[in-house]
Amino acid sequence: MTFEQGPIRPPSEAESLFIRVTRNCPWNKCLFCHVYKKQKYSRRTVEEIKEDIIAMHEASLKVKAYALKAGDGVNITRDTLEYVYRREPELLQIALWLYKGGKNVFLQDADNLTMPAEKLAEVLSFIKEKFPTVERITTYTRSKTVSRRSVEELKMLREAGLSRVHIGLESGYDPLLAYMCKGVSAAEHIEAGLKAKEAGLSLSEYVMLGLGGRALWREHALETARVLSIIDPHFIRIRTLTIRQGIPLLEKVQTGEFQPLKDDEIVREERLLLDNLDGTGYYISDHILNLLEEVEGDLSHDKAAMIGVIDRYLDMPPEERANFRVGRRVGIYRYLDDMHDARRYSQVESLRKRLQQEGWDEDEFLDDFRGRYL
Template sequence: MAISKPAFEQGPIRPPNEANSLLLRLTRNCPWNRCLFCPVYKTKKFSRRSLDEIKNDIYAIADSVEKITEISHSRGSGGKVDRQTVALIHAEYPELMSVAFWQYHGGETVFLQDGDSLLLPVEQLIEILGLLKEKFPKINRITTYARSRTLLRRSVEELASLKKAGLNRIHVGLESGNDAVLDLMKKGVTASQHIEAGLRVKDAGLSLSEYVLLGLGGEKLWREHALDTAEVLNKIDPHFIRIRTLAVRPNSPLAELVEKGDFKILPDDQVVREEALLIDNLEGIKSTIYSDHILNLLEEVCGKLPEEKSRMKNIIDSYLNMPERDRELFRLGRRTGYFRTLTDMENEALVSTVEDIYRQVKNSGFSVDQYITQLLQRFV
């Protein structure tokens, strides 16, 4: 069955923890679009959506909610969006599916797309937030992406007015706290600007998520990347630190640097050492670390600072202290989807399956790292 488009526009990405949120598109793509490591919007042009377009989308979503409620009543679910209603909508009204999925998950959270929503005038954002709250009173969390440079164009008072209108959290791509890395990757922002922007968000009473990209310094700058990123995070003390791991997509600007030999990709084990150095140097902050991305090798390195810091470090040490063959096996199992955490290495059936793949890789003449590099490109 062909999937019909919803009656409103949606962009390509959202943070993993917004999987059950309504996605409302305020701008298309990214106004900067120069970061060497980022493949998301590279072939697409940035544009702002007009206030009318966005408001019409909110009305279209409200219409969809009404239709879904009617369908639920007519099929005996009493207006509730339960499993039966979702299955029916999936089969018969696919254009309503994204709204039905949102309703099924409570209809309480919204993510504003795409890469830098705060570029829109504050008055427009306030109007959009107000209309969302009016049409969907159950909403209790609205979040968005914003660039640090854009945040610096907004005063604390303006950001606080967005908070008052209903915005709860801002997700910022910090990536690195090292200026040489930020410059090399054309991030278009400095470490001190990241700090100022992050503090401004917090001063406005908004929740702040900062994304860190492990491996971004490559072999040359991994140590500075880890230490300076920790220092910037210590100065911001964001509510959330979200860990990501670099994977280089073929034909991307960063892949060209790799081909020329100007950037050397950090092998998995070295990325884990970098992560250890980063976490070891996070001091005096109360952030919660999340590792909610498939590209991260050690997904279980997550927790609240400072109380769970030693647990996170112990997990990293457990991995680094494993014999080399076990580390290769774990990496292969994780990247092929058989393992999720280090404890999966205690599951004999899983280990036996991964050992079969391990032998095949070795017999093919590839190293485990070469094989994994190819696998990772599929996730980028």
């Protein structure tokens, strides 16, 4: 019972069923990205994908049969999961998906709209046929690819079952998009985003804080806000640039050509972005690498509160900010209020003291720690 799986999915799709439609990334040139660097892009045939869906469907029938045997009726319970784990652990992924409701599917990998629209529609219809309980099917794609699709094609995909596209906008500033080899312009981002919305697709755009570095942070924030305000996507998801092994940008950092921002500078950049951002969608900071995860809300009425969180952080004395940064990065804190827990606060202070004794520069330690996350 095997089926192909790609390496990544958005955090919001953690409980989805993953179906691999294409392999890797057809572009694969962005300087900040490490994900597919050693792998070549290829398309899978509709037959190959259908074989995977059939295998997943058979797996789901087996899991349901185990549920009946375990006395759980048609429901997949924790007992069913244990039963499956003991007898056929390779079914666990499907069992977990059914346990979570069996409603969401995420198509892998980086840009599935490269597949001819009729073929992708055939795959989407087949998913719906085999899994009638599925309510949401989403995929990653690139603005460049969407901009080349007609609204009619996108509508056809929506009618076949596609619910949402996740797009890496990263920045709205053209010179920065070119520098980072993103392979798309701000105008194409806008065109793609508006087309997706016109076709009735839910739109999730990813922004990368810190991408402008010391030289372009201001333009990055302002132009990204401008482009996003025009598109007004349903979701804006925040990511933070991380300098790590495997990204081409590392070489430019080592030569000094690109100077990354420190955490507090990134927070100021985010403030500028938010201050200039208009929209009606939801702004989400759903990634461990973002310093202020609680900057989140509905742009139509939570913007002041979100900026308030940023100002609360920036108004803290430098020592308190340093305490929060360390605590957040090593997983002791999640939110600013976590610092009020005296036990956790002193745990962070002990760690800081140890770093000092071991001769660490705190910023270097934090950069090093950040680079270890996926």
